[in-house]
Amino acid sequence: MIKSELVQKIADHYPELYQRDAENVVNAILDEIADALTRGDRVEIRGFGAFSVKKRDARVGRNPRTGAHVPVDEKVVPVFRAGKEMRERINRGS
């Protein structure tokens, strides 16, 4: 499923909602999560999972082809951990 299909499913459930509004709903949710992570906040959605950020220290990397040393800057990466209910559902396949 891609974003436009998700938007369509939302619109199908709410005939009174414009397609554009359904799209805004999905974008508002994803933006809110992304903004929280940018601030360094955690996003916890019970039953679904939790998003957080982890800091990766600067390191010296290697170009695998040439073997040359390349400095890799410190960075922040988003991480997601599925919630208990979600893990169980995925495993059951229902």
Added chain:
Amino acid sequence: MSQRTITRAELGEAVYQRIGLSRTESAALVELVLKEISDCLAGGETVKLSSFGSFVVREKGARVGRNPKTGIEVPIDPRRVMVFKPSNILKARINREGEDA
């Protein structure tokens, strides 16, 4: 700067602020979005949300694990797990790239 935790309530509020719907409807829409994503994943299907990332279901084979406390070997059955692959756009956004170059 202290760390906050964002929950369903804040997601509902974000929808409420952006779309002219009631708080109740906004909360219901957040639930529906989460349900549609969950249902899809439970069926083993990948969910790709462009500019955000993808949720992928992976099949893990059986392996022999070990209780770290006792050292006793325990079989781990094959299972399915869900992983999130953040998009490059999300990764750049979180690192505030292009903001303070």
